[in-house]
Amino acid sequence: MRPASFLRSTRLEYRHPELADVPRMVGWINDPEVRRHLDQRVFPLGQQAEEEWVRGLPARVAARTDVVLLVLRQSDGEPVGSTGFHAMNWLARWAEFGILLGREHWNQGYGREVTSTMLRYAFQELHLDAVRLRVNASHQRARRAYVHAGFVEEGVLRRAAWVDGAYDDIAVMSVLKDEWRPDEGG
Numbered sequence: 001m002r003p004a005s006f007l008r009s010t011r012l013e014y015r016h017p018e019l020a021d022v023p024r025m026v027g028w029i030n031d032p033e034v035r036r037h038l039d040q041r042v043f044p045l046g047q048q049a050e051e052e053w054v055r056g057l058p059a060r061v062a063a064r065t066d067v068v069l070l071v072l073r074q075s076d077g078e079p080v081g082s083t084g085f086h087a088m089n090w091l092a093r094w095a096e097f098g099i100l101l102g103r104e105h106w107n108q109g110y111g112r113e114v115t116s117t118m119l120r121y122a123f124q125e126l127h128l129d130a131v132r133l134r135v136n137a138s139h140q141r142a143r144r145a146y147v148h149a150g151f152v153e154e155g156v157l158r159r160a161a162w163v164d165g166a167y168d169d170i171a172v173m174s175v176l177k178d179e180w181r182p183d184e185g186g
C-alpha cells in the first residue's frame with residue numbers, strides 16, 4: 001500500500017520520506033549535475049548517513065525546525081525529488097526553502113510546481129510571513145523556477161560560493177506573505 005500523501009498539486013504529491021526512499025535520495029544527491037549548486041555536497045553521501053538523516057527527521061519535525069517532503073508523480077507514484085523548509089524561525093515567522101529534483105525530471109515545470117505548492121503550504125497552513133532561499137547567482141534554472149513562483153531577489157552575498165573552480169555570488173531571494181499570489185507559477 002502506498003503511504004498517504006500529505007500535500008497534492010496538479011501533477012505531484014508530497015509525503016514524509018521513509019527509509020525505503022533512501023537509495024533513491026542518495027542517488028540524486030551524489031549525481032554531479034544535481035549536487036553542483038548544493039552546499040556541503042563536495043563529499044560523497046553514503047546510504048548509512050542518509051538513513052541516519054531520515055531517522056532524525058521526526059525529531060526535527062517535532063522541534064518545528066524542519067519539514068521535509070518527498071515529491072512523487074501522481075500518475076505512477078514515481079519519486080521525482082524532495083523539498084522542505086529549514087531553520088524555521090517562529091518568532092519572525094520565516095523559513096528557508098530547499099528543493100532537489102532527480103536530473104531526469106528537470107525541465108518539465110516540476111521545479112516551479114513544487115515551489116508554488118510549498119509557498120501555499122507556508123502561507124496558508126504554516127502561517128509563515130516569509131519564505132527565503134539562497135541560490136548561486138549562476139544557477140539560472142533554479143532562479144527562473146523561483147521567479148515564476150513569486151520570489152524576488154533581496155540581496156547578494158558576494159563571492160560566497162565556489163562552483164566549477166570559480167567563485168560565484170549567492171542571491172538571497174524571498175516572498176513575503178502579503179506579496180504572494182496563490183495562482184503564481186501554478
Ligand SMILES: CC(C)(COP(=O)(O)OP(=O)(O)OC[C@H]1O[C@@H](n2cnc3c(N)ncnc32)[C@H](O)[C@@H]1OP(=O)(O)O)[C@@H](O)C(=O)NCCC(=O)NCCS
Pocket residue numbers: 033034035037038081099100101102105106107108109110111112113134135136139140141142144145148
Ligand atoms: C533547480 C531545479 C529545482 C529546477 O527544477 P526544474 O523542474 O528543472 O525547473 P522548471 O522546469 O520548473 O523551470 C526551469 C526553468 O529554467 C529554465 N532553464 C532550464 N535550463 C536552463 C538553463 N541552462 N539556463 C537558464 N534557464 C534554464 C527553463 O526554461 C524554465 O524556465 P521557463 O519556465 O521560463 O521556461 C532542479 O533543476 C534541481 O533540482 N536541480 C538540482 C538541485 C538544485 O540545484 N536545487 C536548487 C538549489 S538552490
